[in-house]
Amino acid sequence: MKVINLIDRQVPGASILEDTRVVYMWLIENLYLAIIDEEQRVIGVLTLKDLHHNADALNVIDFDISKPEVSPEQSIFEAFELMKETENDCLPVYDDGKFLGVITMKRITERLVQFVSETQQQYQKVIHDLRNPISNLSSLIKLLDTTVTDQETQEFIKLCTFSCKHAMEILDDLLYVEIDENKPLVKELTELNEFFKICITEQSGLCLLKGIKVETNISNDKFVKEIDRARLKRAIQNVISNAIKFSYPNSTVKMSTKIERNQIILKVLDAGIGIPEIYQNDVFEKFTAAGRIGTNGEPSTGLGLCFSKQCIEQHGGQIYFKSTEGRGTKFYIRL
Incomplete structure (x- = not known):
């Protein structure tokens, strides 16, 4: 999962010379702003947290708006770790020096929650799909057991039966651990x-x-x-x-x-x-x-x-x- 898929490209902008009181009102609605210099280049991202860290500042130019940059090809896990290390809720995304937008902790978290949910559903489907052929194999082995008389083959059938039983136990354990974690108790x-x-x-x-x-x-x-x-x-x-x-x-x-x-x-x-x-x-x-x-x-x-x-x-x-x-x-x- 790459950063490029989670970029917010519709980031509102504000001049580096803008009054703090005006910017504060914008940030209540937008959470973050791209800060633009006199040459119309995006030079950083400003958040409400930045305003709170320097409450006495009068203009945007008085704030430290520098944040670590990430590239669109980086993984969201790298971006997430960088946010944790630097205590930022969002980071600017640049590609060859061009500002593309912002990636946020919120969007990464939402994507990870979605991914976990999709993975669990797929995981449970695979387990159910595996149970059927193993169950069929176990039934066929039981049929063989009723027709075989020589001891060596009977020992082999016992081994097959044991292996099928163990495979089913593994699948049952996997299913219990994954499903029961969030399933409500029936008390x-x-x-x-x-x-x-x-x-x-x-x-x-x-x-x-x-x-x-x-x-x-x-x-x-x-x-x-x-x-x-x-x-x-x-x-x-x-x-x-x-x-x-x-x-x-x-x-x-x-x-x-x-x-x-x-x-x-x-x-x-x-x-x-x-x-x-x-x-x-x-x-x-x-x-x-x-x-x-x-x-x-x-x-x-x-x-x-x-x-x-x-x-x-x-x-x-x-x-x-x-x-x-x-x-x-x-x-x-x-x-």
Whole structure:
């Protein structure tokens, strides 16, 4: 995206000798003016901010109207950074010494918002388009599985099934992260200790596969809060499944709750591989390098905790952790 597409070419002008009071009235309507010298050349741009910085000036000639110039072929990102560095809301655009107009922070911001919206729509369309062939492929593999008898081919089919399942999980995670960020919550009153028990129970199958023991100490106290049950369950179960994924087979995962200062805190503790210190600042980022494979080779999209943080914060809560590489991780969810 280049500056040339966002130039305001209809910039009103004012003489460098003009009275400040007259210019002030013009600026209320126009936001900025091209300042013209005696030879009819544009020598700068004047804004209301410039007037406020030198309130005692009587004429335009008394102001510092010099601003960094940008060319029409520069990217809007370069112009945006230059505006931030110089604390200007607009910059003059010149091409080979000829004044073309003005580019503003407002127009850049509006274009970026439009671009993000268009990108999100395209992104979601691509995800939906990818889901269909993968779903069809998965169905065909299931049909093959019913007709194949030799062990080697069955193992190959299992691998294909696993790969399709993982691909669908990645697409689902991508869709959740992109769509749910701005989607309003559908809340209902829920008792959270019982809700957490359900979240934990539904993950028991993952524990059985690795021989992991789950120890729970869920408070019997009642704590009722309005939540979006479907989304918060996914957020909580992402944290629980991570604890299982990165725990060693036949180890123990501990989960407990307590009520403190009108908040409920869920703690999920594992004694697994832990998170290296170099990755800890990026754990909640999309596609983080902290999203490593599990102790049994379980894949990771690097999106689960990003969604969890996003969802928990939408509920007015917090998620944080303490971790030591090689000794395990404690996740805390406060609501």
